[in-house]
Amino acid sequence: MTAEQIIQQILFFISAALTLGSAVMVVATRKLIQAALWLIVSLFGVAVLYALLDASFLVVVQVVVYIGAIAILFIFAVMLTQRDQRDKGPQLNKSWVLAALVGLATFGGLTFLVSSWTGFGAAAAPIPAGTVDMVADLGTALVSVDQYVLPFEVASVLLLAALIGAIYVAYNRK
Amino acid sequence: MIPLSWYLILSAALFSIGLFGVLARRNAIAILMGIELMLNAVNINLVSFWRYGSPAEMSGQVFAIIVFAVAAAEVAVGLALVISVYRRRKTVVANEIDMMKW
Amino acid sequence: MLFDYMAIAVFVFFSTAIAVTAILLGGLFGPRRKSEVKSEPYESGMIPIGPGTRRMPVRFYLVAVLFILFDIEVVFFLPWAVSFRKLGLFGLIEMFIFIGILLVGYFYAWKKGALEWE
Numbered sequence: 001m002t003a004e005q006i007i008q009q010i011l012f013f014i015s016a017a018l019t020l021g022s023a024v025m026v027v028a029t030r031k032l033i034q035a036a037l038w039l040i041v042s043l044f045g046v047a048v049l050y051a052l053l054d055a056s057f058l059v060v061v062q063v064v065v066y067i068g069a070i071a072i073l074f075i076f077a078v079m080l081t082q083r084d085q086r087d088k089g090p091q092l093n094k095s096w097v098l099a100a101l102v103g104l105a106t107f108g109g110l111t112f113l114v115s116s117w118t119g120f121g122a123a124a125a126p127i128p129a130g131t132v133d134m135v136a137d138l139g140t141a142l143v144s145v146d147q148y149v150l151p152f153e154v155a156s157v158l159l160l161a162a163l164i165g166a167i168y169v170a171y172n173r174k
Numbered sequence: 175m176i177p178l179s180w181y182l183i184l185s186a187a188l189f190s191i192g193l194f195g196v197l198a199r200r201n202a203i204a205i206l207m208g209i210e211l212m213l214n215a216v217n218i219n220l221v222s223f224w225r226y227g228s229p230a231e232m233s234g235q236v237f238a239i240i241v242f243a244v245a246a247a248e249v250a251v252g253l254a255l256v257i258s259v260y261r262r263r264k265t266v267v268a269n270e271i272d273m274m275k276w
Numbered sequence: 277m278l279f280d281y282m283a284i285a286v287f288v289f290f291s292t293a294i295a296v297t298a299i300l301l302g303g304l305f306g307p308r309r310k311s312e313v314k315s316e317p318y319e320s321g322m323i324p325i326g327p328g329t330r331r332m333p334v335r336f337y338l339v340a341v342l343f344i345l346f347d348i349e350v351v352f353f354l355p356w357a358v359s360f361r362k363l364g365l366f367g368l369i370e371m372f373i374f375i376g377i378l379l380v381g382y383f384y385a386w387k388k389g390a391l392e393w394e
Contacts, residue, residue, distance in 0.1 A: 004279075005175050012176050016184050023188055023211050027195035032203060039207050046214050049184075051281050052176065053225045058217075058238055061351050065242055069344040070210065070249050076340050077203055077253040081260040092198045093269060099197030107190035114182045122178045122226050134232075136362070138239075139355030141232035143367045148236045152352065152370070155243045156377040159345050162247030163381035166341045167390050170254035170334055239351060246348045250341045257337060 012052055019045030032082070036074045043067050057135050181222035189215035202256045202268045206249060213245045338390045349378060 022041040029035045047062040093099075141147045188211055195208025217238050224234020260266050263273075317324050356363070356371055363370075385391060 008176055012180060016180075020184070020187055020191065023191045026207055026211065027191060027199065027204070032201060035204060035207060039210065042211065043214065046218060049181070049218055050221060053181075053221050054229070055221050055225070055235060055238075056280075057355070058221060058235060061239065061242060065246065065344075065347055065351060066210075066214075069340070069347045070246060073249055073253060073337075073340050073344055074203065074207065074210075076337050077257060080257050080334060080337055081203065081266045093200045096198035099194050102197060103190040103194035106193055107186050110186035110189070111183055114186070115179070119178065119226075123175055133358065134235075135355050136359040138232050138235055139357070139359035140362060141236055142239075142352065143356055143359075143363050143370050145366070147232075149370060151236070151240055153373060153377070155240060155352065156349075156374045158243060158247050159348060160377050160381040162250045163341070163345045163378075164384050166250040166254040167338060167385055167388055169251065169258045170337055170341070171388060171390060242351060243348050246344050250344055253337070254341070257334060261334075 008052060011048065015045045015048035015052070018042075019049070032078045033075065036071060036078055039074065040067055040071045043071065055134075057138060178222060178226045181218060181226075185215040185218040185222070188212075188218065200267045200269060202259075202266045202271070203253065205268060206252050206256070209252075210245065210249065213241060213248075217241050335393060338385075342385060342390065345378075345381070349374075 019042050022038045022045065025038040026035050026042060029038060043062060043066045047059050047067075050056075050058045050062055142152050143149055192208045192211030192215060195211060196205050199205050199208065220234050220237045220241065224232075224238075227234070256266055259271055263271065265271065319325070352374065353371075356367060360367060
């Protein structure tokens with residue numbers, strides 16, 4: 001193993017611990033605004049994982065869209081719906097033990113399923129020598145007619161529906 | 175070298191944590207946060223399969239971008255609904271939003 | 277490949293380190309004398325009016341929603357713009373359809389008055 005591979009593994013463990021630890025804090029913290037801040041840390045850990053996977057465009061998208069927009073939307077929603085900052089009462093419902101069991105069963109089941117698959121321990125495929133600009137390839141794939149042009153246009157319809165829906169629902173009709 | 179299994183187990187764990195959040199939290203906004211964690215787990219899976227499977231094609235990244243768009247749309251409408259319900263009923267607790275149940 | 281991110285890693289490390297050091301030093305060496313006046317919410321030195329945790333108007337949320345959806349639009353724009361020369365006229369028409377559909381939503385928001393602040 002070369003030094004770079006060891007550094008990669010160390011980075012993986014750090015970002016995995018960051019992601020999972022702050023994800024646990026998101027579901028366990030009593031104060032909702034702190035849960036939103038932990039969510040930002042978790043999303044940042046996922047961005048580091050994308051960097052380890054050589055998906056540099058997705059790193060930027062993760063930081064700009066997820067942390068810059070979605071997490072901010074969560075913080076706004078928390079501030080809009082709290083009469084005071086103290087969250088009174090229990091934050092988990094009565095059947096949270098059952099929920100924890102379902103979560104553990106899902107984790108066990110998924111791990112069992114993927115570990116029985118033959119490609120489980122696969123090493124990364126080498127990046128083809130010709131790829132100089134992955135973002136350009138991505139753009140070509142998005143707009144080429146034999147690839148993903150239809151999902152691309154449908155995405156704009158989805159965004160339109162979300163925009164109109166969100167304004168219609170949240171806007172104060174006097 | 176990081177084997178594919180590490181990413182798969184990590185995303186399974188992240189998905190399960192998000193699922194627990196969705197099932198166990200009382201606050202509707204916290205439930206949406208759990209859904210975000212689950213969508214991120216799915217995205218890690220997609221990108222790692224792209225990287226370990228066929229990095230020459232861009233399918234995995236395109237899927238991931240579509241998931242980003244779906245997540246943004248879901249969060250915008252979901253939080254708008256929560257805010258709207260809060261303004262009428264003064265509650266964000268999911269169990270107390272039962273106007274359609276009788 | 278990974279070393280391309282070195283600058284960002286250094287930036288993240290130093291910004292976190294400076295923030296943590298500043299808070300730690302202040303917490304360790306600063307005197308802590310709590311009083312009624314000190315724990316009031318700060319309103320530019322005036323006597324505070326009302327509670328410090330008032331509910332925000334919903335306009336902030338509307339602006340954030342508009343921002344998030346046009347932010348996603350940029351995510352689709354950027355790869356298209358990078359490979360624009362290769363895509364040619366067809367890509368241009370595709371993008372005009374994309375923008376056209378989203379402009380409907382923009383005009384809806386405009387007409388609804390979601391863009392005005394009053």
